[in-house]
Structures are given as structure tokens and as C-alpha cells.
Amino acid sequence: MSDHGTILRLGLPDHLAERCAAISEGSTGAPPPSPVVVAWLHHACRIDENPVLEVACHAARSTNSPLVVHAGFGGRHDFANDRQTLFMLQGWAGLQADLRERGIAMSITPPDSGGTSGLRHLAGRARMLVTEDHPRNPYPAWTRAIAAHVHGPVIAVDASCVLPGRMVQGIHDRAFKFRSACESGWNARIHREWPACGLEAPVAGEADLPPGALDLMGRSDQDLRDLVGSWPVDHSVGPVPGMNGGEAEARARWNRFLETDIDRYHRRRNDATDDGTSGLSPWIHHGSISPFRMAREAAARGGDGCDKFLDELLVWRELSHHFCRTEPGHDRIGAVPAWARRTLEAHRNDPRSMRSWEAMSRSRTGDGLWDLAQSSLRERGWLHNNLRMTWGKAILEWCADAPEMLERLLDLNDRYALDGRDPNSIGGLLWCLGLFDRPFPEDRPVTGSLRTRPTAAHARRLDPDRLRHRIRGHISRDRVLVVGAGVAGSMAARTLLDHGHDVVLLDKGRGPGGRSSTRRRGEGRRVAHDHGCQVLRLRGDHRRPLTESWIRDGVVTEWRPRVRLIDGTVRPPADDWYVGTSGMKGLVAHLQSDLRVRFGHAVAAIRRHDDGWHALDENGERIESARRMVLALPAPQARRLLEPLVEDPGRTIDAEMIRTMSAVDFDPTWTLMTHGVEVDPGFDVATDPDPDVSWLCREASRPGRDDHGAWTMHATPDWTRRHLELDRKEVEPLLREITARILGCEVPPGDAHRWRFSLVSRPAGVDHLRSADRSLAVCGDWCLGNRVEHAIESGIAAAGCILRDLGASRVDAAAGTLFQDA
Template identity: 45%
Template sequence: MRGHENPALDVALHLGRRWDRPVFVYHALDEEYPYASDRHHTFILEGAREVAAELARRGVGYAFHLARPGHDGPHLLTLAGQAAAVVTEEMPVPFLRRWTERVRAAAAGPLWTVDCDCIVPLPLTRAGTTDRAFRFRQATARLRRERIERDWRDAPPPEGGPWIPDDLPFDPVELADADLAALVASCRIDHSVAPVPHTRGGSRAGYARWQAFREKGLRSYHRRRNDPLKDGVSRLSPYLHYGHISPFRVAREAAAEGGDGAEKFLDELLIWRELSHAFCFHRLDPDGLEALPAWARETLTRHGGDPRPVIHSMETLERGRTGSDLWDAAQRSLLIHGELHNNVRMTWGKALLPWSRDAGEALARLLELNDRYALDGRDPNSRGGILWCLGAFDRPFDPPRPILGRVRGREVEGHARRLDVAAYTRHTTRPALDPAPRVAVVGAGMAGLAAARALTDHGLHVRILDKGRRPGGRMATRRSREGWMADHGAQFFTARDPRFARHLPSWVEAGVVAEWKGTVVRLVRTDDGVLESEPARESRRWIGTPGMQALPGHLARDLNVHLSRRVVGLAQDGRRWFLRIRDEGAEMAGKGASAPDVGSPDVEWEEGPFDAVLFTAPPPQTARLLESVAPDLAARVARVPVAPCWAAMVEVDGRVDLPFDGAFLPGPILSWISRDSSRPGR
């Protein structure tokens, strides 16, 4: 979205003049788009702030809606039902196509989609020319020559000035002075994927990056573009993806520069990029294997049963922990910086086929890794690059090889021999924030471990402190001297939130989580005092295996965890924080800690400085620590209700003959009973 050189906006403005109707721009950000996260939300909002200001200067009415709790609703459908016409962008990705069709069905008048991304508009391309770059280049040459150097003149503003409906069905967000971080935090999205502070959204940042590349990189682009250790590429893809900069202006100015570097850059921008857009435009499902050429589907199917050297879990892949130094460095570039050098991206993508069970799984994983972390994710251009890894836009290579078949190979090991992998790793694993903040996490339960893991994976320095002897908090299993086991903390967990549920397959694969399929009922008391059973709420229940601590132990495995460390004080010095620590008298299970007389009770010392402290301990404990430095926050924490409970572990001789393995009881004394021996690993 941008307020200049925007074909969809110009169509709407011309239509408004022709029909004598006001023009209104509705700009919204939903929580339901694929892989919605702090990273994507922040970049979009930074761009939207500039769009609001730009349209105000042009005299075009504009309102922004941010979906969040208390601010939901089908507002676009409502507005479409009141509009004389709807004009929107043609973006050939499946989820936007589905949304556009919903709007078309609700619209009172016609709906037009306008290509805002390509020099050669998508409706003027032919499906038969989108299988290979050379065919597309030849087929679009005349249209490209005619259009590349055209000056752009924005349509004149509406004659009546900016117009906004009086009866908007939502409260617009005033972006000019909004706290964008607070808005993002209020949304129900993935908060474990952080914004990229060195790549801000918006036209100003995008054109500043383009101008720097024009001056220092464009002339040598043809020589330097394949080396990820040289600053030889434009890094414009996020701004092109979100429409923050005009591809027409970029192409026009690159053509004016001339030379071998500009020629190669334009080949990437206007041939390969627009080929991917046209390819997706002419296919119903560009995200599936059916998008591949027939020869690629045939050879991948034929070799689908070939033995794989290793099948990595998604958790291993996402975190860049495969053990392949180059691949892991590439993935960390995506995770931390939201970008991946195109030459490395090809090697990164090709590696997934041998590490996945079949081509379908490899494609799904590539799309998820790219779309979740890359700022240019969910774009036709990145779709094209991923599909190329599986044979699209390419020819077959003979003789066939194991796993790949006739698909072009590109081994990670071979690429690593041509690159200083250690230097590349230092480059990609550098923190997005410089210097990297130091964070203390108080509490090594599930919340503390999950937060610490996300922060650590983004390159921050994190130290976890917990008073217990092992990580896990309420995720606890007791083993007796006689050998029986009992879960005396959390009894099970469910996974109703997709942001959490997506991790389950990896944990099951790692052997630290299993589904508990025992019979669970709810006991209700009838009017005459008799307990009767009814099925409990239908839900899949999960447990740690062989004990509940297995999952937190897995999460803590490569984190900086310090156990038997009770935080007894908190002090502030400017923007820095210091913790007062007391040794609880047990060995530490962490790395890099320094403390006097480890294992000696009642020894205290100070640790710090920290740039931030994250408390995940129970509210009463947290409130006491905050009282002296943040009394208002301490008061809020103290008001959080806490419902303590007792857990009784009972061993009986023989099996208790009951028709269930777990039951919710009406109380008032007992609320839950469970047969622990019915659980996997117990």
C-alpha cells in the first residue's frame, strides 16, 4: 500500500470523477492472515502511518482499522455492501484471492482488481509463457519496452476534498501519534516472531534503501550479487512485497542508470519477479505440488520412497539447529533478520527435500519457514523461488539421482566450500539490536522457558533464574523409591491455540510429549445427591513423557538456566536492573554462572546489569519483588487472583476398578482424580 504511483488508487480516483462519487480508502490489518506476527504487523503499521499522511496531503479520505480484541467485525464486507464500486489490488496469492471473492460476493456494485506490482500487467500475460524465464522474457519484451521508461502522473485528487463516511462501523486508529508497539501487543498474533529494527516499514525507508543501492551497488550488481558477504544486493523485497515503494519508479530509475549492473538487476526485477507473479496469477493453487511441471511431479513421486539421510523436525529447522553450519546460518538470517540472500536461499531450499519425508512435506515446510519469518513472505516472488527448488521454471537433469530424481541438485556442502561459512554465520547470527539487550527471566516454568527461548533465538543474551532444583514449575512428576510415578502438578495440557499447537508434532517426534487417550469424565451430583458421570468436554489431552518435566527439560536444553537461585531483591540504576540472588543450596544446572560458594545455603550476591527483567513467578512472589521499584505495577500484580490447591498422591494395592481414568468432580473438597498409571510412560 502506498499513496503514490498506485494504479488501484488512480483507477478509483478516475472512477470517482467519472461517476461523480466520493472516494474513500479503507485500510485494515487483520489478525487472521497467515503467519500474522509482531514482525509483519509492525512493518505494515509503519508503512500505513506514512500512507495516512500521504493521502491526507493528496486530499483523499482514509481510515485505518486494526483488528484486535474488542475491535473485530466484518467491516470491509459492510462497507463493500454500501459502495458504488470496490477497487482493490490484484495479488495472486491464495488467501487474498479467497478474501477478495468474499468481498465480491458482499459488494453492492462491481469489484475491480488492479495489478499494482508489474510493469507488464498480469492480465496481459499468457499462462503458456510462464513455465520458463526465456519464454516469458520473449513474450513480454514489447510491452516491457513500451512501459519501462514511462513517467508516472498520479491521478488528480477528488474535487470535493477528503471524504470519510459518517457511519463507519469501526473506530479508526489515528496512526500519526499511535503507539505502534502497544497496538501490536494488543493483537492476537504470534508474538514470538520479533520486528526487525534495522528494516523499518514505509516508503521513506524503502526509497532510502533504494537510493543507497543506486549509488553504491547497482553498477556492480552483476559481479557482486551472488556473494552474501558483500553488500551487493538491493534488499528491497519487503518494500516491494508490501507495496511501500513503486516498482515502476525503481525500474524507471534503474533503466536510466544503464550498464551491466542495471541490466542484470532489471532482469531480476522484471523477468524473474514478474514471471513468478504471472505464474501464480494463472494457477489456482500455486502453493501445491500441482504447480510443478509434470516431469518434476513424476520424478519426485518416483523417488518419494528413497531413503532419507535424516528427517529433521520443524522445531529443529525453525531454530537453525540441524548441524549443517551453512544451512543453520541461513535459517538464523530468516529468524533474526527476516531476510535471506537469494543465492543462499536456493541452497537453503534445496536441502529440505532430503530432510523431509516426501516432496509434499518439503514444500509445506519451505512455505512455512519462509512465510513465517521472511518480511517478503507470502509473496508470489518468494513462491517462485521456493517452487524452483523443486523443479519449477527449470528443465530435467539426467541421470536421475536418489531423492531428487531429475530435479537440479544444489548441495549444501558444495556451497559451503565456496563460502567463508564462519564469516557468514557471524553475519547472520548478529543480533538485530546492537548491542544485544541482556535479559533476566525469573522463573523456569513453561512461560519463562518459552519466552527465554524466543528471546535467545533472536540473538538476545538471556539468563533464567529459578529457585527449584529442575526446570518446569508446575510441570512436575514425582518418582517414589518404590518406583511408582505421580503427576502432582499440571495433570495434562491442551493445545487449542494454533500458536501453541503447531509445536506439538515436533515435541511428539522428540519423544517428550504424548497424547493421553484415557477415558475422562465429569461427575455431576443429582438432586438426590448421587454422583453420575457424563463425558468431559471433548479435547485432546497431552502429557510430558516419561514425566511432565520432560517438556520443560527439552525447552531448557540449550538455554542459560540457573537453578536453585532464588531472586530476593530487585534494584534499578537508571535504565539498568540488578537482581539480588540467594543460593538455595543445590548445584547449578546452567552454563556460565558465577557465584560464591555454590551449594552453600544463605549466600547472597548481586547479578546484573540487565536491560530488562521478565517475571513469570506466581503473582504474590512477583509483587513483593516489585514493591520497592515499581509500586503501581506491584499493586496490579497483587490483584491477580490466585487459586491454590493441594495435590494428594495415593498408592493403592492393585487396580481400582473404575470405568474412567480421570474425572472432574463437583467439589467442594475434591475437584479432580486421575489414574496416573493410564498415562504413557507411567
């Protein structure tokens, strides 16, 4: 217990007082008007045995102040995505309902609430703020930051560890030392009941809640999913079928495990193909079940299985919390032991078989067991801990050095795992780099004296087919048909494929590209023109790992041409420019590398039937069908397919959807492709060099291109509109004359191409559109803008719409204790 005066004055019972620490005693200025006591929760998502709530209720009664419990999504979490956000929201919705039954108000604020965050608003009115004493970064820094805005005291309460973390004496780097230091403290607590403590407090009114607070009462699970879909989070990682957040779910799963499986835990826990673990780590991470109850009930049951479970729950889990508490830089490479850093540094330059982030995240490393483990994380949000150790160790040989390995471990685990971003995750992942371990005498390439866990050896200890069935069996996912195989459609398709859906793409073209096309011309088709999308800028940090992977794997390459600006000056690009290494269509081809694409199929109509969506050709014959459909087409083309369905009895497509697409405007572009120009005009790219020209490019300036004197020119939208309906043979000499004027030389005859839907001039302003029943989604760059990044995000958003739909995936009753609904 902290000896700060505030905690002493509260007169808390011993079991609560020992868990409290004063972060700040508050200011001495005038108190805020109409003050409240605030309980800020971020991991302790439960009513049962929640010391944060109990301390807050005690403080509210003692000061006769209304109590507001708060949980918000305003913090800028790494890897905030649909999966993590929905799991949290399901838990908070249940807690809000439970608190309301007790007369306690709970505010939940979304990430897009705007202006001052809900927590900051409440902090300005707080007589006292009670929160969790949670050691994992960034929460200690966030707690200190919010304390600066609170007039009254700020108290942190340990709601996670049976032995409060601040009571552990010394600093311990090995499990046996930690056990010795804590054993008496654990034994004093796991054999006694948690004292009854009423959750009563003065009632807060509506005016006490922050602006934008959500009332989730009466909202269905699908409502929560739709709400998450409207938030600015990463929609590329979908919810896990059968894994629902909340205290009721956690208690049901714990009771089932305690009654049927814990007695065999010591024999079955290390077999990744068996259903021998509790699978409760996601709910423990989010505080949806009391660790005090789990420890107490396991100790009361007794036996070898319970003893081993307690060893994991108390020793290894609380050791990780202890490490995070005593090592502020616990998520950086400097936190691993000195001996491990030395051996890793000594082998920094050893030859390695590099893998990109994309190859790892999508299970494309070529290592069968590792890829299967990664599929478990990506598709099911969970990885058996024994297999996770082997998974983690393998990454070092695929990374440039240990810091990159740690970055990959944290990314892949915390992005996909529902138990990620946890002190226990930190302990387990850094164990792969030597934490809580010792050096081994044999010095090996790359790993040095670190303990090794070869995937080949682990694979021999289990049945891969059984593991594959455990991960992917007992679940059925709807087939999805994607119409339009450009960037948006390809991104939507592979996002769905990565979540286990069967996907097929249809496209009217002869090959990959869409508006990111590469045309080959001339004798032997040796002259390449990127005649659609000209440059990739790939702005923003949101997809940085994807961009870095494409560079590392040679999908795209940096382009540094001489750029002539509108004022006539010539210089390199002001920001990073990239091009497809084998032409702009190379990026689309890469996105489609493991997709099933049927080219040469123009969809003339779509129809909804009892078995799903049908794509029809011009003769009304069915090309393909699926339960779900994504239209990744320019807005006018998508609108023409959907308009006949507005009056269908099912009313799946509404008029508002059509109006939104009708409001989208595109600029058309006539393009000239020519080669055989033998002069160097002193620039490679000219932007707006003429009132009739928006872009002129020397194709040989693109990396890896042969110099055939090839140039590509885009006319301005205004010029194109004036000549839009001319035949290409009529337009070609006009374009050639303009190009010759700019280059100052004769230009050989070439080819003209008309893009009716070239650049979006007025986007829809939403990342995708969907049918009322979520069975059909529409996407394209036109939803958000006119860049490749917009197409990527829109395709992901359309896939996310399907992944969030409750009916798109179904878990069988035989799925086992982990993946079956409780």
C-alpha cells in the first residue's frame, strides 16, 4: 500500500488499500464546479471482484460525489482494428448494462468523438480519479498525462495480479526467483474469499457524462459490429467467429474449463492439437474475469492440473507484469538481458533468409508449421502458447537483426491476437530473445547462445493435419464473388481470403491492371507504357509495413525522375515516388498472386436469388454465383448494375445508395503512347506543361525499363471532354501534335487510349457502400479520392463489411472449448 495521505483518509479495507498507489495528490486550487469521482477503466472490464470499481465507489460515498465510470476508444493504440475494438466494445456494453442495474453511470466514448476526449472532459471535473495500475506501455505514461488535468487525487489500483505488483520485493529475472519472493504472498490470498463490497455510489446525471458518450443499451451484437465499422480503425483485421468479449462469456468459459478440463491440464496443455488449455487469455487480458477468483477456485479444487494452472497464472503471468513494472522500456530491445544483446550483436551480420512483413503476416514464408501458426493468429486471433514460442523463435532468421525481430513479433502478435498488447505477451515475446532465460553453451549462426526451437523439430512432435483442422475446422464461411480485379477488388479479395473465405474474382480485362495497367507495344511487344496510374506515393503510416514489404520483395521500386514543374524548373520529386517494378500492373498482379481470377468475363447484370448473388453475361447466362458479392467498379458501372434492383421486393439495394454513386464525378483522360523519340528534352516528367496536357513521361526513366524513346502523355480533362467521343484514330494525331510541341521534336505515330473514368473529381466521401443486409459491398478509389491508397483502403473496407457480418461465418457446435461460443 502507498502511504500517501489520500489513501489513508479514504479508510479503505485492507484488501483494497494494499492495491492502491497515489499517482498524484492533486492541485491546491479551487475545485471544479459540480465535481464527480471518475473510475477510468481500460482493462478491468468486469463487475465481479473489481477493486478499481470498489475503490471508486468507496471514494464517491466518502466525498458524496456522483460516480462516473469511463472507458474510451480515444487513445491512439497501435493496431486498433475491428477485431480488437469489437471484442472490447462487447465487453464494455455488458459492463455498462451491469452498472446501470446498480444505478451507476458509465460513459463509453468512440475514437471519432471529436474535440476533447471523453476522459479529458471528465478529468477536468474530477474530485478524484481512480484508474488501473497497469504496467504495460503506454498506460503508465497515459496515466501520468491525464493526472496533470485532474484537480483532485489520482489513485491507481492493481486489478490484475493476485499479489499486488507494488508489494513484490526486489527485481527478478528468473521464474524460480520470482516464485520464491511471492509464494507466501500468494498463499495468503488465494485461500480466502474476496470480501463482499457493495457497488453503491451517488448517482450521476446525464449532464455529468462527456459529450458523445455512447448508450449501448438494447443494441444487438450486429449493431455493435456496424458501429465499429463506422469508426476510423483498421478494417483489414476482422472479428473472430465464436470469440465474443465480455464478463458473461468469460465466466461461462472458466466454469466449463474448471468443471471438465482443468484436472488434465498438466498433461494436455503443451499439445497444440489438443483442446487442453482454458483459452481464456483474451478475456484475462481484457480483465473480463477476476484472476483472484480463478486462483481461489483452482486452489480449492486442487490436484496436479490445478497446480500447473496456478503455476502459469501466478508465476509466469505475474512475472511478466513484474517485468513490465520494473523495466520502463519493456517493449524495446534494450530490455532483453545483456548476455542476449551481446550474442545477438556478435551475430548481427550472419547470413539470413529474409522474409518481408507481408510474407510473414499472410503465412507465405514457406515454413509449413510456422505458416500454420500464423494462420491461427490471423484467422482465429489466438495461438497456442507452446506453439507461439516456436513461432516467435523462428523469426530471427528472417529479420535483419534483433530490433527488427522484436518489431515483427510485437506487430504480428499485437495486430492479430486478442490477448496481444498484454504484459504476458511482452514476457512471452521477449523470452524468444532471451528474457527469463540463460545462455546456452553452443554458439550457433544467427541465434548465438540463445535457446532454439526449430520448427522442423516441433512439427515432428505433432500432427500437422490435426492442427490444421483444429485451426480451420468446425467453421463455415460464405463464398464471396468480387467483380472488378483492379487494386480495390484485389485488396478486398485477398483480405477475405486471408480470413478463410473462398473468393473468386471476375474481370472483363485480359489480365491484371485495371487503371494501373501496363500496355506493351511495338515490335515483339518490347515497349512498355504505364498508361493508367503513373506513380505510387503510398502516403501515410497506416500501411507502412505493406509498403516496406513491397519494396523489400521487389514489387515496387523508388523512382527519382527529373520533374519539370509548371514554372519550368526541373528537380527530383518533393516526396517519395514509387512504380511497379515490372510495370504498374505488377502491383495488381502481386495482389492477385494467390487469388482465383477469371479474366475476360464482362458482367452485364447481377441478380439476387435464394442461394446468393449471381453475375450474368450479356446473354443472361450465369458466370459465377456466391452468397456474398463485392462490386469493385467505377461508380457509374456499379450504379448501372444496381439500379434495376432498387425496386426488388427484398429492398436490398436502396435509392440512397444509388444517389451516392450518382453524385460521384470522374474526369476523363485521353492518353497517347508513342516511342521512337530520340531527343532528350532535359526532363523525364512534366506536370501541367501545357494548357492541354496534365502529364508527360519518358518511360525509360522508370527503373528497369529499356530505352525505346517511349513517352506517355495524358491530356487534361477539359481537352478530353471536348474530344471525348472522337474515334481513337482521330484523336491520336491531335495528341501527337501537342506532344511534339512540348518536346520540341517530331513524334512518331502511336496509340491513343480513352479513360472515361480516369481521375475522381468528386468522391463519395465514404470508404464503401453496402446493401441493407450486408451481403453486397461496393468499393473503389472513387469512394475516398483518386489515389492507389484510396483504392486499397476502400477494398479493405468492403472486405471488413463482410467480415463483420454475423451471418458470414458460422462456428459449429463441435468446435471445442476455445472457438465454440460459450
